[in-house]
Structure formats: C-alpha cells, structure tokens
Amino acid sequence: MAIQLTERAVTRVVELARKRQTPEAFFRIGIRGGGCSGLSYFVDFSETADPKDKVFTFGAPDAQVKVLIDRKSYLFLNGTEVDWKAELMKTGFEFHNPLSGKSCSCGESFTLA
Amino acid sequence: MPEAENLACWKCHERAGVAVCVSCGAPQPPPPSPDPFAVLGLTPRFFLDPTLVDEAYKRLTRKLHPDRFSGKAAVERRMSLQWTAILNDARRVLRDPDRRARWLATGSAEVRERGGPRLDTPFLQQMFTWREEEEEDPGVIAPRAQALAASIRAELDALFRAWEAGQGELSLVEDRLARLKYLDGFAVVPPQKE
Amino acid sequence: MAANIGIDLGTTHSLVAVVIGGKARCLLDETGDPLVPSAVRYAPDGVVVGRDARDRASEFTGSTFTSVKRFMGRAPQDCSSDAALFRYEMDPDDERVVRLIARQGELVRTVTPVEVSSEILKVLRARAVEVLFGEPGGAVITVPAYFDDAQRQATRDAARLAGLEVLRLLNEPTAAAIAYGLDTRGSGRFVVYDLGGGTFDVSILELDGDVFQVLATAGDTHLGGDDFDQALAEFVRTQLGLSELDDATHRGLLLAAEAAKRRLSELDVTEIRLGDAVVSVTRSQFEALIMPVLQRTSAACRQALADAKLGRDGIDAVVLVGGSTRTPLVRRHVEELFGRAPYCDLNPDEVVALGAAMQADILTGNSSLADDLLLLDVIPLSLGLEVMGGVVERFIPRCSTIPVSASQTFTTHVDGQTAVDLHVLQGDRELAKDNRSLGRFVLRGLPPLPAGVPRVKVSFLVDADGILQVSAREEHTGIEARIDVKPSYGLTEEEIEQMLEDAIEHAETDVDDRMLIEARVEAEGILAAVQKATSVDSGLLQGDEASQIRAVIADLQAAMDEGNRRKIQDLSHALDAVTAPFAQRRIERDLSLALTGRDANTVAIELGIPGAARV
The missing domain is CATH 1.10.287.110 (DnaJ domain)
Structure with a gap:
C-alpha cells in the first residue's frame, strides 16, 4: 500500500460515517495550500470520486473505508501513514510523512525543507 | 417606475x-x-x-x-x-376589494386619520338605532345590514365601471367604504368567549 | 464551503441535521441515537447535557433542568406555575428575567433559560463539527410557530451564546411541511398538527409548484406532551392517596409517567411504580385523562381554518409532527377534527430537524434540493400599540405574510416634547393588559416644537424570522428619531454581551468582530511566511516579482491598520496569488531534493511544470 491507515484511524472513520448516516461515503485525504504559508493536510468525506483519484481500501468488509486521494496530493502523500489520536490536548487525524520528516495534524502548516 | x-x-x-x-x-x-x-x-x-x-x-x-x-x-x-x-x-x-378601491380613490389603502369623509347624520343615526336593537337581540340586524351593504357594493361597482370606461370619477368611493365599515360590524356572529 | 445545519431545539428532545449528498440526515451519537434529551444538569465539575442528565433528574432534582423551552422569553410571573410543576427554584426578586437556581450540595448557581438552552445547542454544534471536520457555516433553528417576539429573541440569544450563527428562525410546522413537501412533491393544502412536549402549533400551508406558503397558523405555547405526563402523575398520586411529594419523588413520578405514556401507545394496560406501590393504568383511563388537553387543541384548529378562509374540504392532507402524536387518541382526535386520516410516513421526532436542514441547505444558494423552493411564512400574532384607555390598536394583523411592514404617525401632547413613549403588544385581545407586552419604545431626539405639530412616522417591520424592527422619522425635519427598546421580558443586549465575554470559549462579542480578528490572524500568518520565504530564497525571485510583492504587502498592512475586513481578505488572497509562482519554484526545488533516486525532470512532468519535456 502506498499509504497506510492505522486500525484506530479506520475505526474512527467508520464511526464518523455512521454518525452522519453516510455509510457509502468516501474518505478523502489531501494537501492544501502551496503558497508561502506552506502546505497543510485535510480530511473530508466525499459522496463522489473523480476518475483521476487514487483509491485505497482499508478495514474489514463490513466496516470498510475507501480512501480517495487526488493525483497532485498523492505525490506528497506517497508513503504516509494516517493515524487517529484522542489525547487531552489534541484530538484528530495525524499524518506521519517521511517526506516532511515530522508528524502533522490537519490544518497544521508544514514545508518540505 | x-x-x-x-x-x-x-x-x-x-x-x-x-x-x-x-x-x-x-x-x-x-x-x-x-x-x-x-x-x-x-x-x-x-x-x-x-x-x-x-x-x-x-x-x-x-x-x-x-x-x-x-x-x-x-x-x-x-x-x-x-x-x-x-x-x-x-x-x-x-x-382585498375594499383596500384596492380605497387606494384607487384616495392613493392610500388605509383609512385616513384626518381629512376623511364625514358621514351624513341620517346614516349615523340609523347605525346608532341598529346598534341598540343589536344589543337587545344579537343577529337581528344582520339581514338588513347585509342587504344595505350589498346595494352599496353594487354602487361601487358601477362607479368603478364608469371610471374605467374613462367617464366619471371616484370622489364618492371613500364615503361608501366608510359606510361599509359600519355595516361590517353587524354582519358577524357575536365572538365566542375564550 | 462550510455546510449549514438545521437544529430542532425541542422541549423534550433536540436534534441536529445536515443535507449531505442531496439528502437531509440527522446526526447520531455513539449509540446511533439522533435525539439529545433537552436536559441539563449543573454539576460541580461542569455541565452535563442529554441522556445522563435526564435519566438522573430525580437523583439530582435540584440541579437538573428539563423542558426549559417552556421558560424561554417569558415573564417571571407567568412562569411560576411551570416552576412549581417542575419544582424549580426561581429568583423571586427579578421581575424582568427568569433566573433559575441550581442547587446540589455545595453548588449554587443561577442560570437563565437562555443559558440552559445554549448548553444543549453547544452539544448539537459539537456533533456537527465532529462529522463536518470544521465549524458549520450557519444554522437554521426551529421555533414553535406561535412563539412571540420575546421567545424568538431568546432563541437567537441562546444560539449566539453557543457560538452559532443563526441564518433563519424557522417555524416548526413549516419545517415539517418542507420535509413532507419535498418528500411527496405534491401540490395542495396541508394541515400540520404539531404537538410537542410543551408547545402546540397548527399551521395550514399551500404548496404550489415551488412556492410554499403558510396561509394561517394558530396554537398554544403552553400545551403539550408534558401535560399528558402531568395528568397521569396526578392520577397516580391520587390513586395512592398521597398528599404532598418531596421534590425527588415528584420528579421521579413525572419521569415514570412519561415512560408509561409511551408504553400505552403500544399496550392496553401498564404499571407505574412509586417506591413499593404499584398503580395499574389502562389505555382508556389514560385517554380520559388527556382528553381535556386535546380539546384545547380543537379551538386553535378551528381558528386556523377560519383565518385561512377554508373549510375541512379545502384540505388535501393532514400531517402529524411531534412525539406526542404517537398517542393513538391524538391520531383519532385529529382524524375527527379534519375528517381525514393523518399522513405519518416520516418519523415525527426527526421531521422538523430534517426540514430545518433542507432550508439551511437552500440558504447556501447552491442547493442540490428543490432548486427554487420559496418559503413564505406568516406572523402568528397581531401586533398593536397601546392607546388611550388601555385598549390595543392593531396595525399588523395575525397571519400576515412576513416580512411585513406598517407605519403609524404620532404627534406630541406638550410643547417642546422631545420624546414619545410607545408600548407595543402582541395578541388579539381587546385590552392591553391581556396581551403580551413586547416592549416599550421610547423615541428620543425629536425637535422641540409646539404640541401637535411634529409628525413622527414610526415604521414597524417584522423580518423573515418573525422579529420586530422599529424605526422612526419626524416628517417635517427629516430627523430620524433614536429608538431605545426596553424589552419587557428577557435579557438586554448588554447582558448577553456580558455573558459572551464571561464564557471561556466565546470571548468575541460580535460575529463581525470575530471575522475581522480571523482575517487579521490569517493575514499576519501569510505576511510572516512571505517575509521569511522571500528573505531565505530571494534568489528564486524573477523579474519584478520582488517589487510587486512589496506593493501588495504595503497595501495589506494599510488595510490591517484600517481594520477593513473585506480589504484584508482580498489583499491576503492577492498576496497568495502574486507569490504563487515563487512558492511553486520553492516546492519543486525542495521536492526534487527530498525524492532521492528520482529524476528531477520526471518530477517536473508530474507536477505539470511547463517546459519539462518527456525524455
């Protein structure tokens, strides 16, 4: 797999899909930005997939997550592991990306240098 | 505009x-x-x-x-x-026919606070007498009030028909509408107590 | 773009829903339940909202509030019987604002109904944030159609305290009609019979193509399923021959009665336990107890038909809304009233929230639902002014389509008088004292003229939320008189702002202020990043990019000094745009350095960099 989702992340996505009553929705991950402020990760649910998206499937058949990544984002996300943590100070999805050399949460700016 | x-x-x-x-x-x-x-x-x-x-x-x-x-x-x-x-x-x-009529005749849909029509004494006396009869026997005036109202509405129709044909004018309209307001008071069944 | 949400803030339960993928969906909790019980407990270590608060209401009877919607926007003296019913302690010294006192052990806390409701709204907002991965854009919040101005303002205030932007207050029967209307796509006339926990509304609507118009609405904001519970609890108490119950037992009995009521929708007989005692209740006994409550709904139904100028035959369908309409007697009663069986396909607990979500989606301006559904609602109560003799002169009749405006002209009685006092009321009773006092408006700043000369034209405008706005103008001089509104009941603007400041999460006092602060913070971030990037990699700047970038930075800094939010946002975007080619070069350079073993040219092709050729 070119990207990885931890078990915690898969469970969390399944739970969220159930809470919004959209069991068939895709889970999209990607990169935003590109200006001088830097890049940041985002996650979102998506009802439709673009033909050029990369699709990865995780989890058991009755609790499946179909992840979508657009082509450009995939360039940066190749090799990334997505985890989910619920801690006192921070709750959310975390991206461990060998390219940027550190772990970041959604919305946190990072650069490649 | x-x-x-x-x-x-x-x-x-x-x-x-x-x-x-x-x-x-x-x-x-x-x-x-x-x-x-x-x-x-x-x-x-x-x-x-x-x-x-x-x-x-x-x-x-x-x-x-x-x-x-x-x-x-x-x-x-x-x-x-x-x-x-x-x-x-x-x-x-x-x-609303009454509001529409009033607007066409006076340029305002609502009754004027001042400068409105002064109804003639015979009519007002009739209204006063009818009020008293109504208090004694609720509903007794309704048929007469409705008949009078119907004839006034026919008069208004004729006035407007003439006006739309380019003849006649609407100076009497306000007065007739004021009379209808009095007559409306008799046409209703007494309000139910809450 | 952030999604808008729909919220049903109910007496007994509350829900939040969103339109996703063209369909309205209620958001569920961990156990798959869309309902949040409208119960709030004030505990020493925080606030507990929902099932936990409700289930332990008799254990923590002094600090748990349920059915607080019955207290919203109402005068303290009008709430005393409800306070007694729920055994709530109210501050006896405040005549203007209801203040409820929560007590448990060492904890003593005074809260207003607005604050209690805002705790429920916070939970709903959090539910939305969780599945939307961010804040909702705005919320459509439903209110009983028969809510008056003060009750609507209170609902808006609660939303503000919860950090929600209210796009529209939507009447509950209208929300239900949207859900049904869009579901069935019919044309015709509907009656919506909405019997909730504490409020009753009956609305008559006409759906004609893409226009949904309310023809009439009537109701009682003090009538609902809670009254069924109360009647049943009374019955049990007298059956057991008990005189006075302590607070905890009383609360427990109300909860047990509510549960029994629900069982009696399915069963013919059930039992209610109170300690060791057991009382058996049959469905027919229960129906006899609640019949007087239902009869109070009949008068409102007749009035609505009369206001709509319709007979029973003019109605095409009757729709039931609200959990209390699950009671079989209610269905039979409605069938008798309107001469037709009610349509109850949609879940009566969820339909209002779903309709609110649909309207919220329509308000985004690019809805995937019925493209041009237009909603025309009405004001439920007449508006009038108190005139000489304590009588009310009505200037906006009930069931007028909103927005609606009217004006009245006033003059002064005393030479040199510079202010005029107006008392605005809502209702259809003859005497001012029998109607709801909405507020006293003092018009100040009139030019001093002889008595009877000024002509002050006061314009009243009821907006699409059903809330009154007042403006005034002296005709001779053109001076706009200042209006000071003293709301008769409820929190003043200053009190709300103070609460906002006190709350930890919401230091901002105004949506506009918050947006300006956010725009500033974002601009500062971009400025810092650009300045760092251009100093580190000045070698990557081409042509006159450097001077262009400097120019935009100067404009942005000027806009920030000015405090002009729109300009700050526009110039922040402009700065992003003018530095984009430079930033792209930096990324490409960094990426080619980071990807070992890959051809820089291949990378350039994948990124779509012009000029890179396939080898």
Whole structure:
C-alpha cells in the first residue's frame, strides 16, 4: 500500500460515517495550500470520486473505508501513514510523512525543507 | 417606475432594470412610497383577476425574498427585506376589494386619520338605532345590514365601471367604504368567549 | 464551503441535521441515537447535557433542568406555575428575567433559560463539527410557530451564546411541511398538527409548484406532551392517596409517567411504580385523562381554518409532527377534527430537524434540493400599540405574510416634547393588559416644537424570522428619531454581551468582530511566511516579482491598520496569488531534493511544470 491507515484511524472513520448516516461515503485525504504559508493536510468525506483519484481500501468488509486521494496530493502523500489520536490536548487525524520528516495534524502548516 | 429602468445598478454599474438588477441580481433601492399596482407591474384597475396578482407577486418574490440573499452583504439583505415587505403589502392591497378601491380613490389603502369623509347624520343615526336593537337581540340586524351593504357594493361597482370606461370619477368611493365599515360590524356572529 | 445545519431545539428532545449528498440526515451519537434529551444538569465539575442528565433528574432534582423551552422569553410571573410543576427554584426578586437556581450540595448557581438552552445547542454544534471536520457555516433553528417576539429573541440569544450563527428562525410546522413537501412533491393544502412536549402549533400551508406558503397558523405555547405526563402523575398520586411529594419523588413520578405514556401507545394496560406501590393504568383511563388537553387543541384548529378562509374540504392532507402524536387518541382526535386520516410516513421526532436542514441547505444558494423552493411564512400574532384607555390598536394583523411592514404617525401632547413613549403588544385581545407586552419604545431626539405639530412616522417591520424592527422619522425635519427598546421580558443586549465575554470559549462579542480578528490572524500568518520565504530564497525571485510583492504587502498592512475586513481578505488572497509562482519554484526545488533516486525532470512532468519535456 502506498499509504497506510492505522486500525484506530479506520475505526474512527467508520464511526464518523455512521454518525452522519453516510455509510457509502468516501474518505478523502489531501494537501492544501502551496503558497508561502506552506502546505497543510485535510480530511473530508466525499459522496463522489473523480476518475483521476487514487483509491485505497482499508478495514474489514463490513466496516470498510475507501480512501480517495487526488493525483497532485498523492505525490506528497506517497508513503504516509494516517493515524487517529484522542489525547487531552489534541484530538484528530495525524499524518506521519517521511517526506516532511515530522508528524502533522490537519490544518497544521508544514514545508518540505 | 419607468425612470428606474434607465438607472445604473449601484453594485455592478450595468443597466439595472426594476427592483432587481438584470445583470448581477442585486436588489435595487426600493421606492419610498410604493404604488401597489406599479410594484407588481399591473395597470391600475378595480376589476382585477386575482391570479394575475398572485403570478406577478410570486415572480418578483422569487427574486427578492430575503432567503435569496442569505449569504450576501448587509445592504442587499436590507433592501431585499424592504422589497419583500412592499410586495407582501401590494398583494394584500390588491387582493382585498375594499383596500384596492380605497387606494384607487384616495392613493392610500388605509383609512385616513384626518381629512376623511364625514358621514351624513341620517346614516349615523340609523347605525346608532341598529346598534341598540343589536344589543337587545344579537343577529337581528344582520339581514338588513347585509342587504344595505350589498346595494352599496353594487354602487361601487358601477362607479368603478364608469371610471374605467374613462367617464366619471371616484370622489364618492371613500364615503361608501366608510359606510361599509359600519355595516361590517353587524354582519358577524357575536365572538365566542375564550 | 462550510455546510449549514438545521437544529430542532425541542422541549423534550433536540436534534441536529445536515443535507449531505442531496439528502437531509440527522446526526447520531455513539449509540446511533439522533435525539439529545433537552436536559441539563449543573454539576460541580461542569455541565452535563442529554441522556445522563435526564435519566438522573430525580437523583439530582435540584440541579437538573428539563423542558426549559417552556421558560424561554417569558415573564417571571407567568412562569411560576411551570416552576412549581417542575419544582424549580426561581429568583423571586427579578421581575424582568427568569433566573433559575441550581442547587446540589455545595453548588449554587443561577442560570437563565437562555443559558440552559445554549448548553444543549453547544452539544448539537459539537456533533456537527465532529462529522463536518470544521465549524458549520450557519444554522437554521426551529421555533414553535406561535412563539412571540420575546421567545424568538431568546432563541437567537441562546444560539449566539453557543457560538452559532443563526441564518433563519424557522417555524416548526413549516419545517415539517418542507420535509413532507419535498418528500411527496405534491401540490395542495396541508394541515400540520404539531404537538410537542410543551408547545402546540397548527399551521395550514399551500404548496404550489415551488412556492410554499403558510396561509394561517394558530396554537398554544403552553400545551403539550408534558401535560399528558402531568395528568397521569396526578392520577397516580391520587390513586395512592398521597398528599404532598418531596421534590425527588415528584420528579421521579413525572419521569415514570412519561415512560408509561409511551408504553400505552403500544399496550392496553401498564404499571407505574412509586417506591413499593404499584398503580395499574389502562389505555382508556389514560385517554380520559388527556382528553381535556386535546380539546384545547380543537379551538386553535378551528381558528386556523377560519383565518385561512377554508373549510375541512379545502384540505388535501393532514400531517402529524411531534412525539406526542404517537398517542393513538391524538391520531383519532385529529382524524375527527379534519375528517381525514393523518399522513405519518416520516418519523415525527426527526421531521422538523430534517426540514430545518433542507432550508439551511437552500440558504447556501447552491442547493442540490428543490432548486427554487420559496418559503413564505406568516406572523402568528397581531401586533398593536397601546392607546388611550388601555385598549390595543392593531396595525399588523395575525397571519400576515412576513416580512411585513406598517407605519403609524404620532404627534406630541406638550410643547417642546422631545420624546414619545410607545408600548407595543402582541395578541388579539381587546385590552392591553391581556396581551403580551413586547416592549416599550421610547423615541428620543425629536425637535422641540409646539404640541401637535411634529409628525413622527414610526415604521414597524417584522423580518423573515418573525422579529420586530422599529424605526422612526419626524416628517417635517427629516430627523430620524433614536429608538431605545426596553424589552419587557428577557435579557438586554448588554447582558448577553456580558455573558459572551464571561464564557471561556466565546470571548468575541460580535460575529463581525470575530471575522475581522480571523482575517487579521490569517493575514499576519501569510505576511510572516512571505517575509521569511522571500528573505531565505530571494534568489528564486524573477523579474519584478520582488517589487510587486512589496506593493501588495504595503497595501495589506494599510488595510490591517484600517481594520477593513473585506480589504484584508482580498489583499491576503492577492498576496497568495502574486507569490504563487515563487512558492511553486520553492516546492519543486525542495521536492526534487527530498525524492532521492528520482529524476528531477520526471518530477517536473508530474507536477505539470511547463517546459519539462518527456525524455
């Protein structure tokens, strides 16, 4: 797999899909930005997939997550592991990306240098 | 409001059109003293097809209702709110024969506070007598009141027919409407206690 | 773009819903339940909202509030019987604002109904944030159609305290009609019979193509399923021959009665336990107890038909809304009233929230639902002014389509008088004292003229939320008189702002202020990043990019000094745009350095960099 989702992340996505009553929705991950402020990760649910998206499937058949990544984002996300943590100070999805050399949460700016 | 058609839109500066800019959809400043016929784009007449009123009202409200400007700037929301209140009022006036008649005759849909008609003494005395009879025996006056009201409405119809044909004028209308207001008081069944 | 949400803030339960993929969906909790019980407990270590608060209401009877909607926007003296019913302690000294006192052990806390409701709204907002991965854009919040101005203002205030932007207050029967209307796509006339926990509304609507118009609405904001519970609890108490119950037992009995009521929708007989005692109740006994409550709804139904100028035959369908309409007697009663069986396909607990979500989606301006559905609602109560003799002169009749405006002209009685006092009321009773006092408006700043000369035209405008705005103008001089509104009941603007400041999460006082602060913070971030990047990699700047970038930075800094939010946002975007080619070069350079073993040219092709050729 070119990207990885931890078990915690898969469970969390399944739970969220159930809470919004959209069991068939895709889970999209990607990169935003590109200006001088830097890049940041985002996650979102998506009802439709673009033909050029990369699709990865995780989890058991009755609790499946179909992840979508657009082509450009995939360039940066190749090799990334997505985890989910619920801690006192921070709750959310975390991206461990060998390219940027550190772990970041959604919305946190990072650069490649 | 024909002049408004030639004005430029305050927002996009293109030719605006009436009420809503045809180029950018922004509402235009509403008129300070709206004419219900002009607002709905109808010719001033007493004999009016109510479906025409409803169609004009719905067509304009679709474009101007505040729900259409939910995410827009405050000034647009304010104008759309004022416009929709004007449209609602115009529909109310034009759908009610009495208000419509009063507007055509006096330029105002509501009864004037001063300068209104002074009803003649015989009529007022009749009303007073009927009030007393009504108090003794509720509902006894209703048939007579309704008959009198019907004849006054026929008179109003004739006045307006003549006026629309280009003859006659409407100076008596206000007086006749004032009489109808008195007579309406007898036509109702006494209100139920809560 | 952030999604808008719909919220049903109910007496007994509350829900939040969103339109996703063209369909309205209620958001569920961990156990799959869309309902949040409208119960709030004030505990020493925080606030507990929902099932936990409700289930332990008798254990923590002094600090748990349920059915607080019955207290919203109402005068303290009008709430005393409800306070007694729920055994709530109210501050006896405040005549203007209801203040409820929560007590448990050492904890003593005074809260207003607005604050209690805002705790429920916070939970709903959090539910939305969780599945939307961010804040909702705005919320459509439903209110009973028969709510008056003060009750609507209170609902808006609660939303503000919860950090929600209210796009529209939507009447509950209208929300239900949207859900049904869009579901069935019919044309015709509907009656919506909405019997909730504490409020009753009956609305008559006409759906004609894409226009949904309310023809009439009537109701009682003090009538609902809670009254069924109360009647049943009373019955049990007298059956057991008990005189006075302590607070905890009383609360427990109300909860047990509510549960029994629900069982009696399915069963013919059930039992209610109170300690060791057991009382058996049959469905027919229960129906006899609640019949007087239902009869109070009949008068409102007749009035609505009369106001709509319709007879029973003019109605095409009757729709039931509200959990209390699950009671079989209610369905039979409605069928008798309107001469037709009610339509109850949609879940009566969820339908209002779903309709609110649909309207919220329509307000985004690019809805995937019925493209141009237009909603025309009405004001439920007449508006009038108190005139000489304590009588009310009505200037906006009930069931007028909103927005609606009217104006009245006043003059002065005393030479040199510079202020005029107006008392605005809502209702249809003859005497001012029998109607709801909305507020006293003092018009100040009139030019001093002889008595009887000034002509002050006061314009009243009821907006699409059903809330009154007042403005005034002296006709001779053109001076706009200042209006000071003293709301008769409820929190003043200053009190709300103070609460906002006190709350930890919401230091901002105004949506506009918050947006300006956010725009500033974002601009500062971009400025810092640009300045760092251009100093580190000045070698990557081409042509006159450097001077262009400097120019935009100067404009942006000026806009920030000015405090002009729109300009700050526009210039922030402009700065992003003018530095984009430079930033792209930096990324490409960094990426080619980071990807070992890959051809820089291949990378350039994948990124779509012009000029890179396939080898």
